[in-house]
Amino acid sequence: MSVTDRVIRIIAEQAMIEPSDVALTDTMQDLGIDSMGLVECIFALEEEFDITVPFNANEPQASDFDISSVETVVAGVERLVARQKD
Amino acid sequence: MKRVVITGAGTVNALGLNVPDTLEAMREGRCGIGALKFRDVERLAIQIGAQVHEFDETAHFNRQQLSLYDRFTQFTLIAAREALAQAGLEFSGELAARSGVVLGNSGGGMTTLDENYRSVYEEGKNRVHPFVVPKLMNNAAASHVSMEFNLKGPSFTVSTACASSNHAMSQAFQMVHGGLAPVMITGGSESMLCFGGVKAWEGLRVMSKDACRPFSANRNGMVQGEGAGVFVFEEYEHARKRGAEMLAEVVGFAMTSDASDIVMPSKNGAARAIAGALHDAKLNPQDVGYINAHGTGTAANDKTECAAVADVFGAHADRLMISSTKSMHGHCIGGTGAIELLACIMALRDGVIAPTIGYEEPDPECALDVVPNEAREARVEVALSNAFAFGGLNAVLALRRV
Incomplete structure (x- = not known):
């Protein structure tokens, strides 16, 4: 399963919808994921990929991890996974 | 009020x-x-x-x-x-x-x-x-x-x-x-x-x-x-x-602190809480028919609690019933008084006194009617619920039949 598919599976589970209903351009808000749900998503991504996501719930925008849409999250995870392999 | x-x-x-x-x-x-x-x-x-x-x-x-x-x-x-x-x-x-x-x-x-x-x-x-x-x-x-x-x-x-x-x-x-x-x-x-x-x-x-x-x-x-x-x-x-069904009336309470030991109970602290609840509810000792005991089953608690009850109630201590339902549902620590209040409600509303089960041998230091092993039918007007905590913090509630 690709990184994109794995990220979508985690986000879909959090949003309690089918992975096929998640579009790459969707925002967390579009998917009905609130701030608590987002923190749970990030935890699940860390567990799935064994990465540490630099995310502070106090200033989500200032974090070096773009959560503005599903595709930015995928890109962020890919970058962290690549960095981990270095 | x-x-x-x-x-x-x-x-x-x-x-x-x-x-x-x-x-x-x-x-x-x-x-x-x-x-x-x-x-x-x-x-x-x-x-x-x-x-x-x-x-x-x-x-x-x-x-x-x-x-x-x-x-x-x-x-x-x-x-x-x-x-x-x-x-x-x-x-x-x-x-x-x-x-x-x-x-x-x-x-x-x-x-x-x-x-x-x-x-x-x-x-x-x-x-x-x-x-x-x-x-x-x-x-x-x-x-x-x-x-x-x-x-x-x-x-x-x-x-x-x-x-x-x-x-x-x-x-x-x-x-x-x-x-x-x-x-x-x-x-x-x-x-x-x-x-x-x-x-x-x-x-x-x-x-x-x-x-x-x-x-x-x-x-x-x-x-x-x-x-x-x-x-x-x-x-x-x-x-x-609104015509609600009333299970029982809460008529008084008292809280006391032993101010003595972090784990050992005090007869005086317990007695002051029991007497305080009666006073708050404007009750005479003779009004009380049932006490749901703290009754933990430890050597220290049970004899101290019985001595406190004897002190407060005098001769009436031999006429009231006192049981510990912890023998059945265990000591539920921070939730225990709430679960035990159900036994007080059952005594007042249904006229059934929950027993102290597992009772095998009389203890001269606990010589009260502890309703051993079998529930009993009795009409009770007032019931008390005792709780004496580690840290010497005591709270007793008084309930009346409606």
């Missing part, structure tokens, strides 16, 4: 997952104590407890809720749903704004703590679920009750070890009695039957390895239980106007 009545009751404990089942078990003198079942139990010296089995949390809560509800919160919410369904109350507008929830609890989310300590210390993981803190905090149960039922008035958690529930219910009583709130949801819960929880208690060397036998000469310690008891305390006129 306003009169306060109980218009709803709910529970989850080892005797039953609701009030009718629990009262039936108390009437039959059934024992909820058995072999503990959880991870690493074989490493414990104490392997018995009154654990809640056959409880399927997924039948009551969805996945998202379960990520936020420790077992003590789950018990509380189920008990609160039962109590509020019986009371038939819904909260909106002014009623919601003024009504609140005060619950007793001692250990907080002990299972959550235990599981997460295990994962970071034993399994070496460096990451825990993001909701560990909101799940384990002692006020989680009270907060979730406030959210589920839209209670926007005074809400908090009281933590006084084994007297937590009685202190909480005393606070709730005071709020309704004083006119601060028309309705208060109150009681308490506890769930510390996990490896770390029982291991800590084991260290104190006060736990029995075989049974809880309060007041019996061969008693050898307490047995821990788990569960919740939740009640609706309502202002009398408010309840009367």
Whole structure:
């Protein structure tokens, strides 16, 4: 399963919808994921990929991890996974 | 001052997952104590407890809720749903704004703590679920009750070890009695039957390895239980106007501190609390027909409690009945007073006195009518509920038949 598919599976589970209903351009808000749900998503991504996501719930925008849409999250995870392999 | 009545009751404990089942078990003198079942139990010296089995949390809560509800919160919410369904109350507008929830609890989310300590210390993981803190905090149960039922008035958690529930219910009583709130949801819960929880208690060397036998000469310690008891305390006129069923009236309470020892009970502190509750309720000692004892089954508590009762009641001590239902549902710590209040309600409303089971040998230092082994029918006008906690903090409630 690709990184994109794995990220979508985690986000879909959090949003309690089918992975096929998640579009790459969707925002967390579009998917009905609130701030608590987002923190749970990030935890699940860390567990799935064994990465540490630099995310502070106090200033989500200032974090070096773009959560503005599903595709930015995928890109962020890919970058962290690549960095981990270095 | 306003009169306060109980218009709803709910529970989850080892005797039953609701009030009718629990009262039936108390009437039959059934024992909820058995072999503990959880991870690493074989490493414990104490392997018995009154654990809640056959409880399927997924039948009551969805996945998202379960990520936020420790077992003590789950018990509380189920008990609160039962109590509020019986009371038939819904909260909106002014009623919601003024009504609140005060619950007793001692250990907080002990299972959550235990599981997460295990994962970071034993399994070496460096990451825990993001909701560990909101799940384990002692006020989680009270907060979730406030959210589920839209209670926007005074809400908090009281933590006084084994007297937590009685202190909480005393606070709730005071709020309704004083006119601060028309309705208060109150009681308490506890769930510390996990490896770390029982291991800590084991260290104190006060736990029995075989049974809880309060007041019996061969008693050898307490047995821990788990569960919740939740009640609706309502202002009398408010309840009367809407035709609510009244289970019992709460007529008084008292709280005292021994100010002497962190674990050893004091006869004087207990006696002052019992006498204080009578005084607050404007009752004579002869009015009391039943006392639900703290009755832990330890050598120290039971003889101290009996001596305190003898001091306060004099000759009447030999005429009243006093039983410890901990022999059946175990010592549910911060939730125990709430679960035990059910026995007081059963005595007042149904005229059935729950027994002290496991009673085998009379103890001259506990020479009272402890209703040994079998429930008894009796008409009771007034009942007391005793709770004497570690730390020397005592709380006694007085209830009257309606």
